Amino acid sequence: MNPALNQIAISGIRRFNDAVNGIPDMVRLTLGEPDFNTPEHIKLAAIEAIQADFSHYTANAGDPELRAAVAATWQSKYNLTYDPADEILVTVGATEAIAIALQGLCAPGDAVLVPAPVYPGYIPLLTLHQVTPIIIDTRANDFSLTPAMIDQAIAAHPEAHITGIILNYPNNPTGITYREEALRLLASACARHDLFILADEIYAELTYGQAHVSIARFARDRTVIISGLSKSHAMTGWRIGFLLAPAPITQALKKIHQYTVTAATTIAQRAGIEALVNGADDGAKMRVIYQQRRDFLLKALAEIGFSAIAPEGAFYLFAKLPARFAADSAAFCTDLAHADHLALIPGSAFGQAGEGYVRLSYAASDAQLHAAITRLRHYVATH
Ligand SMILES: Cc1ncc(COP(=O)(O)O)c(C=O)c1O
Numbered sequence: 001m002n003p004a005l006n007q008i009a010i011s012g013i014r015r016f017n018d019a020v021n022g023i024p025d026m027v028r029l030t031l032g033e034p035d036f037n038t039p040e041h042i043k044l045a046a047i048e049a050i051q052a053d054f055s056h057y058t059a060n061a062g063d064p065e066l067r068a069a070v071a072a073t074w075q076s077k078y079n080l081t082y083d084p085a086d087e088i089l090v091t092v093g094a095t096e097a098i099a100i101a102l103q104g105l106c107a108p109g110d111a112v113l114v115p116a117p118v119y120p121g122y123i124p125l126l127t128l129h130q131v132t133p134i135i136i137d138t139r140a141n142d143f144s145l146t147p148a149m150i151d152q153a154i155a156a157h158p159e160a161h162i163t164g165i166i167l168n169y170p171n172n173p174t175g176i177t178y179r180e181e182a183l184r185l186l187a188s189a190c191a192r193h194d195l196f197i198l199a200d201e202i203y204a205e206l207t208y209g210q211a212h213v214s215i216a217r218f219a220r221d222r223t224v225i226i227s228g229l230s231k232s233h234a235m236t237g238w239r240i241g242f243l244l245a246p247a248p249i250t251q252a253l254k255k256i257h258q259y260t261v262t263a264a265t266t267i268a269q270r271a272g273i274e275a276l277v278n279g280a281d282d283g284a285k286m287r288v289i290y291q292q293r294r295d296f297l298l299k300a301l302a303e304i305g306f307s308a309i310a311p312e313g314a315f316y317l318f319a320k321l322p323a324r325f326a327a328d329s330a331a332f333c334t335d336l337a338h339a340d341h342l343a344l345i346p347g348s349a350f351g352q353a354g355e356g357y358v359r360l361s362y363a364a365s366d367a368q369l370h371a372a373i374t375r376l377r378h379y380v381a382t383h
Pocket of ligand 1: 033092241
């Protein structure tokens with residue numbers, strides 16, 4: 001067995017879900033995926049693909065038509081040019097794209113900067129590959145990373161061979177995102193320290209009040225964009241992700257992809273073509289609804305003493321616990337689940353920098369959100 005496996009635990013989200021699983025009549029705002037179903041036109045494209053015998057392997061990098069659709073989408077939505085011939089990989093969800101990128105970009109013994117609170121999908125992969133995560137706690141700056149934080153983290157670890165940074169925005173769990181000027185400055189800090197940027201932009205389509213800007217606009221040569229259809233088209237179960245990067249990187253990572261999965265599922269890739277070519281606005285329709293839910297939750301939470309930064313993207317709200325509960329978010333969430341049958345994710349599931357907070361997902365119906373607030377209000381009034 002790989003001894004590094006002993007250093008990896010089951011994710012805090014999964015552990016919490018398992019712990020409260022048996023409680024009846026639970027309202028869950030724990031979901032990390034859209035509550036919408038996949039749009040009808042995409043489902044029909046998949047049915048047609050089955051009937052037309054799309055049952056063989058595609059090219060390792062992915063169906064050429066899908067790669068062309070990805071290139072056209074990134075050109076028109078994000079003003080970025082990637083060559084579908086050798087700069088795009090279709091992966092098994094964003095998760096596979098993250099895994100092959102971290103495996104391929106880092107050597108054992110390297111270190112990578114990880115702003116936190118952090119999506120739980122990255123650090124275990126680094127650990128498995130004997131790469132050291134260097135955590136940057138962003139709490140003091142309302143969860144926004146600054147170039148000075150990068151400089152400080154590097155200065156504080158002179159012994160480490162720091163080769164990259166993981167940047168996830170719009171962010172899970174905080175919902176924060178970055179505007180053009182901030183990205184330009186972060187990109188130049190990464191260039192100054194010669195860092196690769198793993199830009200997990202899976203929530204790019206779910207950005208409120210402004211269009212998403214990719215950091216690749218300012219650091220194309222050192223950026224690996226991670227994306228996919230899971231959130232933009234409510235297609236988590238189809239497992240279609242995308243990796244976009246300069247050809248030397250993509251072609252190197254393709255080797256890991258080939259030997260790990262061969263290619264993503266052919267039928268799901270055909271559905272993906274339909275999603276990008278004829279469903280460019282599918283995400284926008286869902287975004288309007290998420291935004292209404294976000295506004296409802298923000299207001300209702302403030303009324304019962306939970307402050308949160310207004311999320312500018314994704315479908316999570318990271319709320320600060322009232323002081324009397326803030327010492328132990330896991331204890332708070334466990335007790336809330338038992339006493340008032342409401343499941344929220346403890347902030348500590350996103351690292352020590354998440355302690356004192358809870359994550360609420362508003363990928364949930366209005367009825368669930370209203371019930372959640374009623375239950376939370378009752379809990380706070382009685383504890
Ligand atoms: C930040 C982030 N990256 C990646 C993923 C995984 O995406 P996929 O389902 O496409 O593998 C998620 C899922 O919750 C996520 O929140």
